[in-house]
Amino acid sequence: MVLFFPHFSHVKLVYVIMLFMNIVIINPPDKNTIVEFPDEKGDSFLEADDYGYFPPLGALYVLSYLEKNTTGHNLHFIDCVAEQVDHDALIERLKIIQPDVLGMTSFTISLVDIKMVAENVKANFPNCHICLGGHHAISYPNEAAAMPNIDSIVVGEGEKAFTDLVNCLEKKESIEHILGVYTKESIKRAEEPKKDNRFLNSVIVNPAYVDDVDTIPIPNRKFIKHIKYSSILGVSSNLATIISSRGCPYLCTFCNVPYKKYRARSPKLIADEIEECLKLGYDEFHFYDDLFNITPKRLIEICEEFERRELKITWDFRGRVNSLTKEALAIAKKNGCRLISFGVETGSDEGLKVLKKGCNVEKIQNAFRWCRELGIISVADYMIGLPHERSEADIIKNIQFLVDLDPDYAQFNIMTLYPHTEAYDQAVAKGLIEGGRWQKFAMNPTKDFKVDHWEEYVPMKRLVELHKYAYRKFYFRPRYIFRSAVKTKSPFEFMSKFRGALKILRT
Structure with missing residues (x-):
């Protein structure tokens, strides 16, 4: 829509042109996501939706920043995954919106769907500007920018970059000067950034970045309020996810989080966001940081703000065992912390050292014992198929550690x-996997792409069998089943456990 506003300046009549656009940001369908550890049929017995649905907060932050810093545009948000919108249904939704600009978040394993969305959008809305952001764009910027039907990409944190992009499109100006925004042509001229400890070394073009995360507006959840988000480990279908910080300075060998500098939001703004969520009817809160509890002091400061506001909430977080004290956990429990998910990964000091986890078995055992004593529900995220597991016996011993924990x-x-992890580079150096396969996939994504695993000692087929064995071994213990039944507090929690048990039984 174009509006003309007369502006009188002395004797000249000037018309200011305002171009109002229909802008939509989407989380694309996941109908063709690459299976990360398939069985002999090519299937995974646990899919992403078995763990629940979580809002794509990064994309929501981008749209909320745009809303705060522009006027007149019609803004829309579609979460195809949580709303179970397939490719045909997405186009029908977009026909109602008639998008001028479409922003799309991305992961590399979702490229088949991303390519399909771009093709379908251009076929139906040839003048729509398609901008790709998210994790794939920062991992493979050259390949992302070269994708057919993609007009621009945002490398890095997209709040300001995407808003600047929209402003330039509105004024029909060049977008090539915007930090973090690249086109097929401009990325060919992009300078390689100097070494910057804020990012992984794999970041090969200058990215957009937010130094002061407190300057970013709280996500406007009116765009997603109609969607029921939940976690399989939660107690409600009114779950809100919150990010209290960005970045993780740790150097775990298997992790490719691109932002290494830790930037914390103020406890006051975190509490402000929770109060807004409460007004919208959310009653469970999941902190989705890469690293929530960087120090015990940080955890305590957030809890003290909750206590000062008299916030009576149920919440959980993902954390590390080496940055906890029992005192901090006790304060968290007092202020509503229900559950903590720890990245344990493996059960030996040797393995933890190989993975560069920065902790040891004693710290793991302490953290879980403290949670048990304080009545905090504990979750262990765990892996098998690791470089130090030299036999099936090693893997089974590793699983037994978690059962005993x-x-x-x-x-x-x-x-x-x-790719872009130390473990990946080690596997390439050993000749266990072929380097460059992900780049080829990024240029020509197909559903039959196979994700690489460490198969130096145990083949993938057997790893999949041991993966299923681990779940049965842990969850089908009589004592565990009884304890879990006693601790079930809500119909939602009961149904989550029931569906999970059925899934494991059918494997």
């Missing part, structure tokens, strides 16, 4: 060799 829940994975 006896957390309230366990989530098992087979370690995936993601």
Whole structure:
């Protein structure tokens, strides 16, 4: 829509042109996501939606920043995953919106769907500007920018970059000067950034970045309030996810989080956001930081703000065992912390050292014992198929450690060799995997792409069998089943456990 506003300046009549646009940001469908640890049929017995649905907060932050810093545009948000919108249904939704600009978040394993969305959008709305952001754009910027039907990409944190992009499109100005925004042509001229400890070394073009995260507006959840988000480990279908910080300075060998500098939001703003969520009817809060509890002091400061506001809430977080004290956990429990998910990964000091976890078995055992004593539900995130596991016996011993640790829940994975990680580089150097396969996939994504794993000692087929064994071994213990039944507090929690048990039984 174009509006003309007359502006009188002395004797000249000037018309200011305002171009109002229909802008939509989407989380694309996940109908063709690459299976990370398939069985012999190519299937995974646990899919992403088995763990619940979580809002794509990064994309919501981008749209909320745009809303705060522009006027007149019609803004829309579609979460195709949580709303179970397939490719055909997405186009029907977009026909109602008639988008001028479409922003799309991305992961590399979702590229088949991303390519399909871009093709379908251009076929139906040829003048729509498609901008790709998210994790894939920062991992593979050259390949992302070269994708057919993609007009621009945002590398890095997209709040300001995407808003600047929209402003330039509105004024029909060049977008090539915007930090973090690249096109097929401009990325060819992009300078390689100097070494910057704020990022992984794999960041190969200058990215957009937010130094002061307190300057970013709280996400406007009116865009997603109609969607029921929940966690399989939660107690409600009114779950809100919150980010209290950005970045993680740790150097775990298997992790490719691109932002290494830790930037914390103020406890006051975190509490402000929770109060806004309460007004909208949310009653459970999941902190989705890469690293929530960087120090015990940080955890205590957030809890003290909750206590000062008299916030009576149920919340949980993902944390590390080496930055906890029992005192901090006790304060968290007092202020509503229900559950903590710890990245345990493996059960030996040797393995923890190989993975560069920065902790030891004693710290793991202390953290879980303290949670048990304080009545905080504990979750252990765990992996098998690790470089130090030299036989099936090693893997079974590793699984037994977690059974003996006896957390309230366990989530098992087979370690995936993601590019831009130390473990991936080690596997390439050993000749275990072929380097460059992800780049080829990024240029031509197909559904039959196979994700790499560490198969030096145990083949993938057997790792998948041991993955299923780990779940059965942990969850089908009579004592565990009885304890879990006694601790069930709500119909939602009961149904989550029931569906999870059925899933494991059917494998």
